[in-house]
Amino acid sequence: MLAEIITIGDEILIGQIVDTNSAWMAQELNKIGIKVKQITSVSDDELHILKALQEAESRARVVLITGGLGPTKDDITKKTLAKYFNCRMVFNAAQFEQVTRIFKSFGREVTPINRLQAEVPEACTCIVNKNGTAPGMWFEKGETIFVSMPGVPYEMKGMMSYDILPLLRKKLQTPTILHRTFLTQGVGESMLAQWIEKWEDALPAHIKLAYLPSPGMVRLRLSATGEDAEILENEIAELAVKLYELVGEHIYGEGEITLPHLIQDWFIKNNKTLALAESCTGGSIAHLLTSVAGCSAYFEGGFVSYSNAMKIAKVNVPAELIDSNGVVSEAVAIAMAKETKEKLKTDYALSVTGIAGPDGGSEEKPVGTVWIGISGPEGTFAKHFRFSTDRNRNITHASLSALNLLRKVVLNKLVL
Numbered sequence: 001m002l003a004e005i006i007t008i009g010d011e012i013l014i015g016q017i018v019d020t021n022s023a024w025m026a027q028e029l030n031k032i033g034i035k036v037k038q039i040t041s042v043s044d045d046e047l048h049i050l051k052a053l054q055e056a057e058s059r060a061r062v063v064l065i066t067g068g069l070g071p072t073k074d075d076i077t078k079k080t081l082a083k084y085f086n087c088r089m090v091f092n093a094a095q096f097e098q099v100t101r102i103f104k105s106f107g108r109e110v111t112p113i114n115r116l117q118a119e120v121p122e123a124c125t126c127i128v129n130k131n132g133t134a135p136g137m138w139f140e141k142g143e144t145i146f147v148s149m150p151g152v153p154y155e156m157k158g159m160m161s162y163d164i165l166p167l168l169r170k171k172l173q174t175p176t177i178l179h180r181t182f183l184t185q186g187v188g189e190s191m192l193a194q195w196i197e198k199w200e201d202a203l204p205a206h207i208k209l210a211y212l213p214s215p216g217m218v219r220l221r222l223s224a225t226g227e228d229a230e231i232l233e234n235e236i237a238e239l240a241v242k243l244y245e246l247v248g249e250h251i252y253g254e255g256e257i258t259l260p261h262l263i264q265d266w267f268i269k270n271n272k273t274l275a276l277a278e279s280c281t282g283g284s285i286a287h288l289l290t291s292v293a294g295c296s297a298y299f300e301g302g303f304v305s306y307s308n309a310m311k312i313a314k315v316n317v318p319a320e321l322i323d324s325n326g327v328v329s330e331a332v333a334i335a336m337a338k339e340t341k342e343k344l345k346t347d348y349a350l351s352v353t354g355i356a357g358p359d360g361g362s363e364e365k366p367v368g369t370v371w372i373g374i375s376g377p378e379g380t381f382a383k384h385f386r387f388s389t390d391r392n393r394n395i396t397h398a399s400l401s402a403l404n405l406l407r408k409v410v411l412n413k414l415v416l
Contacts, residue, residue, distance in 0.1 A: 001174050002037040003029050004060040006052050008067035008077055009151060012041045021066050021156055028160060033174030033225075034062060044068060049080045057144050062168065067151030069134035071113045078137070081148055082121035085139055089119045092126045095135045102133055124148075131158045138167070145171065176229045180236050181212075182220040182243060183257065184250045185404040189213045192220065196246050199239075207235065215393045216400035252404055259403040260292045266410050267298035273346040274406075276302030277315055277336040279327070280354035280370060284399040300344050305336070315339050328353050328365055333373035333382035341375040348376045348410070352402050357391045368394050372402045374409055 005022045012019050019041060026036040037060055042048045049068075056063045068077030082089055096110075096118035103110045117133045120126045127136030127147075132155040139146040147164055149156045168174075184192065189211050193200070200209050206226055212219035222239060224232040244251065253262060267274055276286055283304045289295050303315050308327055311317040316339040317332060325331040333353050341349035354370030361367035367389045373382035383405060387397040 001034045001062070001172060002060045003034045003062035003064060004037055004056040005039045006049075006056060006063065006065045007039070007041045007151070008044065008049060008065065009041075010044050010074075012067075013043055021151065021153055024153070024157065025064055025066075025160060028165060029062075029064075029168075030177055030179075032165060032169055033177045034168065034172070044074050044076055046076060046080050046083070049077065050084055053081075053084050053146070057141065057146075061144060061172070063144060063146045064164075065146065065148040066156055069117075069148065069150050071117050071133075077148060078119070078121060081124070081137065081139070081146075085121055085123040085141065087121050087123040090122045092118050092120050092135065094128050095120070095126055098128050098130070099133045127159060127163050129155055129159060130162070131155045136163065138164075175225050175227060176232060178224045178229065178232045178236060180222045180240060181255055182222075182240070182251050183217060183253045183255075184220065184247065185217045185252050185259070185400055187218070187247070187250045189218050192218055192247060192250075196243065199242055199246060203239070204235070207239070215396040252407055258288075258292075259400060259407060260288045260295075262407055262411070263289065263403060264292050264295055264298065266407075267348075268294070270410075272348060272410075273298050273300050275300045275340050275344040275346040275349045277340040277349065277351040277373075278302065278304050279306055279311070279336070279352055280356045281352045281395050281399050281402070282306060284395050285350065285352065285402055288399060288403065300346050302340060302344070302349075311336065316343065326365065328355055328369055328371060330371055330373075330382045330384065333371035334375075334380050335373075337373035337375035337382070338380045341380075348374065348406070350374055350402055350406050351382075352398055354385075354394070354398055356394045356398075357389055370394070370398045370401070372398070372405055374406060376409060 005025055007019050007022060011017050022039045029036060040052050042052045068075045099114060099117055100110050120135055120137055124137035124139050127138055129135050129150060132150055132152060134150040136159045137148040149159050203209060207222060207224045210221045212221060222236055224236055226232050252259060278285055286302060289299050305311040305315045308322055312319050315336055317335045321331055321335055333351050336351035336353060337349045340351065351373035355361050355365060355367050357367035368387035370385040370387060371382050372385060385401055387394045
């Protein structure tokens with residue numbers, strides 16, 4: 001079962017806003033067995049919209065449209081849809097009641113221009129917008145279903161969740177699609193592919209593997225398509241066991257779990273505390289940790305000791321240690337972690353020192369060289385990493401690698 005998504009609005013094409021609607025809709029459609037074949041963004045131009053509708057109809061069973069449903073003259077989606085389906089505009093009392101209710105909640109009267117939002121093409125089934133004034137519209141033409149929705153994400157998601165998706169499930173006989181996503185860190189896409197090549201080649205035709213790389217991590221997603229959900233779940237479970245045997249040491253979790261969540265869960269459960277000493281990551285690790293609500297229960301704080309002077313004065317790294325080993329070194333990473341742990345009186349401390357770039361590298365220590373230190377009850381150690389020449393990617397890689405190394409220490413009992 002194939003679908004297409006059409007987003008309407010000049011603001012998308014000029015980069016004024018980012019189209020997040022399409023990604024969300026594609027994910028939700030996939031859950032009910034509908035695959036998105038194409039996503040198209042078009043301008044607020046009648047001919048452009050009409051052409052996009054015609055092309056989508058020739059390829060897909062379901063066409064989802066967002067945007068261009070406001071009350072102003074540049075919002076032309078409804079009139080264009082009326083033209084495409086060769087019908088007139090009619091007044092919808094239920095949608096007008098919603099418009100009136102929203103305006104009254106703000107102590108305002110409905111204006112003539114806002115009253116127009118209750119007008120819809122006669123050929124559609126109007127879907128009352130429970131979260132706004134712009135209606136949804138459901139059309140059927142031959143075998144193709146067209147659904148037009150507001151572009152405001154909050155309004156679109158509410159309409160999709162409570163109206164559109166249930167209607168599509170009822171209307172269409174779709175297969176079951178199950179996903180299981182494995183999250184890896186510390187190994188590249190090509191290396192993973194090499195390690196699991198035979199396992200991947202042996203996958204049955206109805207189960208596919210997707211590599212989803214991003215800076216610092218790679219997601220491996222198994223997708224199974226069939227009629228019986230229980231059979232698919234069992235097949236994926238058996239494949240997962242074999243995958244863990246091959247690359248389990250690099251898998252830190254599944255689904256949507258993040259390293260900060262894993263770290264937080266362990267530290268709170270075990271009543272332990274953590275501090276940081278960041279240099280090249282510039283506070284990025286602290287940001288990742290504090291993005292999770294409740295982190296104050298275990299995360300005490302730390303230092304962004306970017307300069308040598310700060311490392312010496314605030315973190316208590318001996319000046320002679322920096323002079324003899326260089327600031328990006330095992331000795332300094334160990335000192336940063338150990339001194340931070342003692343100074344802030346925490347159970348664990350994590351340190352990072354490196355060369356993020358684009359300048360500052362040498363033949364001995366090129367850009368991307370990073371040392372990560374951990375100090376805990378069992379002792380203190382540091383590990384060397386070598387990343388890329390891109391500054392932003394190096395910061396991301398170093399931050400995630402530091403958290404993953406900490407995870408291995410506290411969850412997998414990696415010896416310090």
